[in-house]
Amino acid sequence: MKPIIKVKTGMKIPWDVRYSLSVLILLSSTLFLCNGQDYGTPTEDGAGEPPPEMARCNGIFMSYSFGSREREYPHVKNVTAQSWAFKSTAMIVNAGKEELTGWQMFIGFRHKELIVSATGAVPMDGDFPLDASNGTTFVGSPNTDLKTSILTAGDFTQISTNIEITGTLFGVAKSVMPMPKTLKLVNDGWECPAAKRKGGTMNVCCKRNPKFKVKTGPKTKFAPRRHGDLNIVYDVIQSFSSNYLAQVTIDNDNPLGRLDRWNLTWEWMRGEFINTMRGAYTHKRDPSECLYSKAGQYYKDLDFSQVMNCQKKPAISDLPPERKDDKVMGKLPFCCKNGTLLPPLMDPSKSRSMFQLQVWKLPPDLNRTALYPPQHWKIDGVLNPQYKCGPPVRVDPSQFPDSSGLPAVTYAISSWQIVCNITKPKAQASRCCVSFSAYYNNSAIPCNTCACGCNDIDTNTCNADRNPLLLPPDALLVPFDNRTLKAKAWAKQNHMPVPKKLPCPDNCGVSINWHVNTDYRNGWTARLTVFNWRDFAFEDWFVAVEMGKSGKGYENVYSFNGTRVPPNNRTVMFQGLPGLNYLVGQVNGTHPLRDPPVPGKQQSVISFTKKNINGLKIAEGDGFPTKLFFNGEECALPKHFPKKSSGHRGEMVKNLNNMMLHGFGLVCLFMTVNKAYAREFAVGGAKGWTVPSGSQVYSQWAEQSRFQIGDSLLFVYQPNQDSVLQVTRDAYDSCNTNAQTAKFADGKTSFALTHSGPYYFISGNKDHCNKNEKLVVIVMADRSGNNNTTSPSPPSPAPAPSGEYAPSPPMEGALEPPAATPTPSQETPNNAASPSSSFIVALLGAALASTLFLH
Numbered sequence: 001m002k003p004i005i006k007v008k009t010g011m012k013i014p015w016d017v018r019y020s021l022s023v024l025i026l027l028s029s030t031l032f033l034c035n036g037q038d039y040g041t042p043t044e045d046g047a048g049e050p051p052p053e054m055a056r057c058n059g060i061f062m063s064y065s066f067g068s069r070e071r072e073y074p075h076v077k078n079v080t081a082q083s084w085a086f087k088s089t090a091m092i093v094n095a096g097k098e099e100l101t102g103w104q105m106f107i108g109f110r111h112k113e114l115i116v117s118a119t120g121a122v123p124m125d126g127d128f129p130l131d132a133s134n135g136t137t138f139v140g141s142p143n144t145d146l147k148t149s150i151l152t153a154g155d156f157t158q159i160s161t162n163i164e165i166t167g168t169l170f171g172v173a174k175s176v177m178p179m180p181k182t183l184k185l186v187n188d189g190w191e192c193p194a195a196k197r198k199g200g201t202m203n204v205c206c207k208r209n210p211k212f213k214v215k216t217g218p219k220t221k222f223a224p225r226r227h228g229d230l231n232i233v234y235d236v237i238q239s240f241s242s243n244y245l246a247q248v249t250i251d252n253d254n255p256l257g258r259l260d261r262w263n264l265t266w267e268w269m270r271g272e273f274i275n276t277m278r279g280a281y282t283h284k285r286d287p288s289e290c291l292y293s294k295a296g297q298y299y300k301d302l303d304f305s306q307v308m309n310c311q312k313k314p315a316i317s318d319l320p321p322e323r324k325d326d327k328v329m330g331k332l333p334f335c336c337k338n339g340t341l342l343p344p345l346m347d348p349s350k351s352r353s354m355f356q357l358q359v360w361k362l363p364p365d366l367n368r369t370a371l372y373p374p375q376h377w378k379i380d381g382v383l384n385p386q387y388k389c390g391p392p393v394r395v396d397p398s399q400f401p402d403s404s405g406l407p408a409v410t411y412a413i414s415s416w417q418i419v420c421n422i423t424k425p426k427a428q429a430s431r432c433c434v435s436f437s438a439y440y441n442n443s444a445i446p447c448n449t450c451a452c453g454c455n456d457i458d459t460n461t462c463n464a465d466r467n468p469l470l471l472p473p474d475a476l477l478v479p480f481d482n483r484t485l486k487a488k489a490w491a492k493q494n495h496m497p498v499p500k501k502l503p504c505p506d507n508c509g510v511s512i513n514w515h516v517n518t519d520y521r522n523g524w525t526a527r528l529t530v531f532n533w534r535d536f537a538f539e540d541w542f543v544a545v546e547m548g549k550s551g552k553g554y555e556n557v558y559s560f561n562g563t564r565v566p567p568n569n570r571t572v573m574f575q576g577l578p579g580l581n582y583l584v585g586q587v588n589g590t591h592p593l594r595d596p597p598v599p600g601k602q603q604s605v606i607s608f609t610k611k612n613i614n615g616l617k618i619a620e621g622d623g624f625p626t627k628l629f630f631n632g633e634e635c636a637l638p639k640h641f642p643k644k645s646s647g648h649r650g651e652m653v654k655n656l657n658n659m660m661l662h663g664f665g666l667v668c669l670f671m672t673v674n675k676a677y678a679r680e681f682a683v684g685g686a687k688g689w690t691v692p693s694g695s696q697v698y699s700q701w702a703e704q705s706r707f708q709i710g711d712s713l714l715f716v717y718q719p720n721q722d723s724v725l726q727v728t729r730d731a732y733d734s735c736n737t738n739a740q741t742a743k744f745a746d747g748k749t750s751f752a753l754t755h756s757g758p759y760y761f762i763s764g765n766k767d768h769c770n771k772n773e774k775l776v777v778i779v780m781a782d783r784s785g786n787n788n789t790t791s792p793s794p795p796s797p798a799p800a801p802s803g804e805y806a807p808s809p810p811m812e813g814a815l816e817p818p819a820a821t822p823t824p825s826q827e828t829p830n831n832a833a834s835p836s837s838s839f840i841v842a843l844l845g846a847a848l849a850s851t852l853f854l855h
Helices: 015-034 287-291 294-298 473-477 484-493 548-553 647-660 664-677 697-703 729-734 766-770 835-854
Strands: 004-006 012-014 060-071 083-094 104-107 114-119 121-123 136-140 160-170 183-185 196-198 201-208 230-239 243-252 263-267 273-278 280-282 315-318 352-360 375-380 386-389 393-395 399-401 409-411 414-423 432-438 510-519 523-532 542-546 554-557 560-565 571-576 600-609 627-630 679-682 712-716 724-727 742-744 748-752 757-763 774-779
Touching: 060 183, 083 104, 114 121, 183 201, 230 375, 230 386, 273 280, 287 294, 315 352, 375 386, 375 414, 432 473, 473 484, 510 627, 523 542, 542 548, 548 554, 548 600, 554 560, 554 571, 560 600, 571 600, 697 774, 712 757, 724 748, 729 757, 757 766
Parallel strands: 432 510, 679 712
Antiparallel strands: 004 012, 060 083, 060 201, 083 160, 104 136, 104 183, 114 160, 121 136, 196 201, 230 243, 230 414, 243 352, 263 315, 263 375, 273 352, 280 315, 386 414, 393 414, 399 409, 510 523, 523 600, 542 571, 542 627, 554 600, 560 571, 712 748, 724 742, 724 757, 757 774
16 A cells, blocks of 8 residues: 655645656756756857857957768869868957947968858858858847847857858868968957867957047947948838838949949848839749749739739849930939949049838748848949948938928838959959050060950960960051961061960950050150940940059140049049040941951050159160059059060161161162151141031041151141141140240241250131130150150150050060051151251261272
8 A cells, every 4th residue: 555645734645746747856956957048158068168268358258169071972082172161150249348339350361261151140251151260250230239148148149159061072081170360350340369279169269449539430239330342231211011111322432433224123031022113124924933833822802913013132233314304114212324324533423322112021020020132232333333231231211302302311111231342353354454565665465365254265275374475566456367478477577486376365355455655754654545346335444554653743634524533643543535435346348348447445655754853764674554444444464565676776877787788779778768768748638627517626636646856737628717836735734825935927837846845836826716616736756765855845745646646565585676667647758857867977978088088
């Protein structure tokens, strides 16, 4: 019989029940005592004692623990090429007395890590998968702030964040523990010692720098706004239980950044879809995608034929200008510019785009506060820089002027910022390229082989790794397919080898030639020519040139507008003049069956001074760009630049000495040839010196010829109605007819060009001058290398010949190519001779006299 226990209440409890209750009470007490800590510290097992270092930390405690790794396919023998999938955990804990807002944790990865995913945080440097070879900075998402234990009663979820990291690493042997190099807090005002490492873990305790002065400014509840090349803000401005209205603002904040016909994509993560849009549109509108999606199953009575887009990854573009005043899709500030985002330096009003969209949500997000931005943002343009965008980061709500017109401010409900930065183009991944040439050498260095990639061509027919062949300058004017014969003939003429397998083309839609035009004692000039090989035009184009130390000497540009780019002012931005900022596309030749296509082209001469710049050596590289950008895209530069060769003149003198022995007949012949090379140019051609029909008539006329010392200009005009004034640069710009240095009114003026540099002419009739009857002519430096000719006014150039390029040096071999023969233009014979020619004639005469005397 079971024993009975008597209690005061008179209840009788069997012994086995009493025993069970006792065990239950004891077990409950044990569990209560085990969990009676202030707070638990997550470990890899999810529970356990906090590390001793964290208990001693009065600040921000951070740790990194390597979890595991597994060998990935393909399996290779080379250890440095083998990839491993790894998992690790990072933790940040506020163990101090001060709240940390907008925390930023840097992990110094060093094993070519590729981060595939992370929970509890997002990387500031881009979206997943992220190349973290040089480390990356994580910010909290959704928990951006770390409160203190005091204010939260030790709630570990509010004072800490765990980051579960998954990724791939390379080049580490199986026996080596792949740990980061550093671990630190990068928020302003915090100091971190070197992290302590033990096995597969490392930790650090960061403390406030007592000497740090907090910057005064508005206090932010969420993460502070960051600065990037392209800043996108996603604002929720109206919210309902099933949908919300969002506004997307895109700001171009890079002085050289640009987008044309921008195309924006993102990824919805919670089944959202776009019902309507204003200021932009989606490329695809397919109601069937909506009907067969979760949205179609939930919103059964919704007319999806009127829905804008149900794609998980919609592609969005700006509206064209003609839809700006559309009552349904337009009527929004900063919209409808055909996707053009110009640098703020060019036009601040065109550096911003904006559009709105109505977003519908799905369960379980059917309440007003369930707001989630799309992820994985990407944006690109037609021929623009490549941008890499980070994840959306919650920031303080944006402010807007009150719609009532009162001096009040309206706030967005929620705001997220997406920062996109320009990435440097990888090798053979540019979209534009540069060729170099110079007045002191006969060969042009073309664009690099496969400068813009060779993915679309058969590399079995060409060599993608070989340097391009040097070209005669005129070959730069024709498409690559038409250059082969010219390149082979040029190589043969200059005794350069021709490989059996020729180099592949550059494959660039835009190419730019930089030509060193002149180099004299006080300054130098260059000619910039932009070629558009595409079949479409570029509106509001620009070229930015970074020149190194010679950039400080930039003076003027003659057929473009030029603007220095702060802060160092060594970069100059060039853009077309008003009405001429349209770079047309490639067109067929006059006879398409036999003539090559003709590229769109813009060209101008640029002048530089050498004043206050020591040690400037133009021919040794200082006259060539260190970087060049077209519409914000960094263009591929040649691997070499033209150099002078001292053997060129020595060879010429040697040949002349041999010619002297042939006697007086050769001297006469040379003098005849010399006369033929001095030219007289009829200004304005058949129309003569008169009021032009356009603002660039005389500039374009000057660009069609190359002017040398000894040439002359012929001005033909009505003497009783017009005249010619030679003036200074300032008088030229202001049409000051009272500040001439010389005046001519005979109706047929022949003006001799006696020195290198610029000559400025205007009409003696001020009204005619104001109507663009004025001319700038640049005289080339002496090709003999004597560039120190003293001139009455500082030489600073004007437009140079269209389609002519001075040479650049061979990249292999010591032979200097022969000098180019002058190209005839609109000219008539003239008896004037250049100083170099006169010198040679005198030398021949002296040699002849010596020969006669000896005989």
